[in-house]
Amino acid sequence: xxxxxxxxxxxxxxxxxxxxxxxxxxxxxxxxxxxxxxxxxxxxxxxxxxxxxxxxxxxxxxxxxxxxxxxxxxxxxxxxxxxxxxxxxxxxxxxxxxxxxxxxxxxxxxxxxx
Amino acid sequence: xxxxxxxxxxxxxxxxxxxxxxxxxxxxxxxxxxxxxxxxxxxxxxxxxxxxxxxxxxxxxxxxxxxxxxxxxxxxxxxxxxxxxxxxxxxxxxxxxxxxxxxxxxxx
Numbered sequence: 001x002x003x004x005x006x007x008x009x010x011x012x013x014x015x016x017x018x019x020x021x022x023x024x025x026x027x028x029x030x031x032x033x034x035x036x037x038x039x040x041x042x043x044x045x046x047x048x049x050x051x052x053x054x055x056x057x058x059x060x061x062x063x064x065x066x067x068x069x070x071x072x073x074x075x076x077x078x079x080x081x082x083x084x085x086x087x088x089x090x091x092x093x094x095x096x097x098x099x100x101x102x103x104x105x106x107x108x109x110x111x112x113x114x
Numbered sequence: 115x116x117x118x119x120x121x122x123x124x125x126x127x128x129x130x131x132x133x134x135x136x137x138x139x140x141x142x143x144x145x146x147x148x149x150x151x152x153x154x155x156x157x158x159x160x161x162x163x164x165x166x167x168x169x170x171x172x173x174x175x176x177x178x179x180x181x182x183x184x185x186x187x188x189x190x191x192x193x194x195x196x197x198x199x200x201x202x203x204x205x206x207x208x209x210x211x212x213x214x215x216x217x218x219x220x221x222x
Contacts, residue, residue: 034210036212042214043116043118043200043212043213043214043215044200044202044210044212045212046209046210049209088155090155090157092210102147102159102162103147103159103202103210104159105149105156105157105158105159106156107154107155107156108154108155108156108157110155
């Protein structure tokens with residue numbers, strides 16, 4: 001079966017500290033991987049997506065970066081967090097297919113920058 | 115204007131009521147997702163559809179590609195249906211554009 005793991009579930013970090021959120025996928029190979037952010041009262045916004053190892057596309061310029069060191073691992077990072085980085089971060093994947101396939105989501109990480 | 119609009123933003127209902135949540139979009143799409151987000155934040159996929167109608171238990175989703183509109187219906191609503199329901203459209207096959215969600219509360 002296919003599963004997606006995302007951790008940690010909650011995180012409180014001071015302004016200026018680094019960030020590393022990890023997402024791993026099981027049961028599928030060469031997935032398309034995504035990082036989304038949901039700010040309070042707003043919809044989900046695509047931050048980064050990756051179609052393969054080392055291939056990262058950024059949708060929104062910001063204080064964050066993403067990396068894909070392995071096929072089923074996607075990491076969201078920041079060198080110095082800002083207050084505006086607070087929000088709910090979701091990792092998702094889609095199986096590669098010509099066309100569209102269902103998206104599967106992790107449980108999310110609620111980040112509070114203080 | 116958002117590319118994906120949902121209505122209503124908030125919805126309260128009594129247990130047993132029939133519920134409808136609407137989604138309109140302005141971009142050309144290949145498919146549409148209905149998602150459910152529970153208070154803890156985790157998201158589960160309810161439906162993915164590109165035409166017609168799908169049914170799963172008490173949930174029914176319809177889509178009209180020509181009118182760029184989809185609806186999610188819940189029959190015989192229950193308090194456990196309380197959640198945020200999100201419409202998302204597939205744009206360029208591999209990118210999702212999300213609506214801001216409809217917060218549903220069902221009271222016993």
